[in-house]
Each structure stands twice: as C-alpha cells, then as structure tokens.
Amino acid sequence: MYIRKRSEIDKINLKSDTLKNAEKQVLIGSEEGWDSHVMRMFTLGKDGYSPKHSHPWKHIVYIVKGEGVILIDNIEYPVSGDSVAVVPGDTVHQFSQKGEDEFVFMCIVPTEGDI
DSSP states (O other): OOOGGGSSSOOEOOOTTTOOEEEEEEEEEETTOOSSEEEEEEEEEEEOOOOOOOOOEEEEEEEEEEEEEEETTEEEEETTTOOOEETTTOOOOOEEEESSSSSSEEEEEEEGGGG
16 A cells, blocks of 8 residues: 655656756656556646657646646647646647646656656
8 A cells, every 4th residue: 555645755856958847756656556657746837848749658637736738739728727638649749837826737657658
C-alpha cells in the first residue's frame, strides 16, 4: 500500500531550452507499485510552458487549478481547474500557463512516457 501527501513528494525543477517555469512531481510510478504507468503532477509558473513534442502514447490529463492552453496539432484548447483531457498519441502537443495563477495539472502516461 502507498499513501502520501503531495507536499511530501520531491519537486523536480525542469530546465531546458524547450520549456519555461516548469516543475514535475512523480506521484505514482513503478517505485510505488504501478509498473505500467506513471502519474505525474506538473506546475507551470507565470508564462510557463512544456516542450512542443510528439510521441506514440496518449496523455490522460486532469487540470487541478489555474488557467492554461493545451495545444494539439496547432489548435489551442483553453482549459482551467476541474477540466479533463485526453491528448491523442502521435500528435504534436504542448501545455502553457495563462492567467495570473500557477497552472497545475496531473498527467498519466505509460512508463516509457516518463522521460
């Protein structure tokens, strides 16, 4: 059994030329007993964004709080807290923060998707 508070889980400050103001937490993965998938929490700060990228697996996404945009194949989909989304595999996509507050979302991908 595995139970923890999100505040107890390490935050990884992501650094790259392809993203901005982004943190990641691995909430549940193979170390916690889920060998096939990984549940991650991302926080995008002011004007933050994830890399624009594509891969064969889909994302299952729950927006926890804030306002943002999910770009999928050059179409922008506005989202906010309590929204859900499925990002299809093999599509170019990106997550971006909008508004004043942090944009926080949970994302579930297969284990090979946790790069």
